[in-house]
Amino acid sequence: MGFSYSQNDSPVMCFNAAKSVQSGWFSDKTITIDPNNDAGSCYSGPLYGLDSYTSSPADANVLIQLLSTGATNYHIGFNGKQGSNSGTVEHGNRVLITTQAATGASLKIANLGAGQSYTIANYDGSGRDVTISVTSVSGSDHAVIDIMCGPALCSSDGQCDDNNA
Numbered sequence: 001m002g003f004s005y006s007q008n009d010s011p012v013m014c015f016n017a018a019k020s021v022q023s024g025w026f027s028d029k030t031i032t033i034d035p036n037n038d039a040g041s042c043y044s045g046p047l048y049g050l051d052s053y054t055s056s057p058a059d060a061n062v063l064i065q066l067l068s069t070g071a072t073n074y075h076i077g078f079n080g081k082q083g084s085n086s087g088t089v090e091h092g093n094r095v096l097i098t099t100q101a102a103t104g105a106s107l108k109i110a111n112l113g114a115g116q117s118y119t120i121a122n123y124d125g126s127g128r129d130v131t132i133s134v135t136s137v138s139g140s141d142h143a144v145i146d147i148m149c150g151p152a153l154c155s156s157d158g159q160c161d162d163n164n165a
Contacts, residue, residue, distance in 0.1 A: 029056070030063040035123050035130045035149040042130075043147040047095065049080020049140065056142070064147070068124050073100045076132060076147075079111075080140040095134050095143050113137060
């Protein structure tokens, strides 16, 4: 399901968010957001690392999937560097955003720490921007994030009548 290292039992780390969603292992703590139909704050709250799956609150999220009508899906996860993910080599204790093509290939497009954000411009060709912001990081347990799904852009002057010609 992806790249591996030459050691047999290390490094100890989890799959990225795209591969974890694909596996279905964490489906009860995966939230799906539809940026094409939701405007404003699509999500605001904690995002736990995969190793915190069993110790996190029952209603906690460990994976976020952004629905897409196109060929590329977006996935968000917290790469908490502890337990079963203690050997993660890159971007420990950061929020990772990955894409996954219909072929199954995934690609990391952003890694975010506290105070950072990433914008997916013109999400799905909808005219909307989707911005993922990290408010804070609580060690290797979780991050607090906000996902803003912007309103659709006006396709005509009548839709956005601001009294300007």
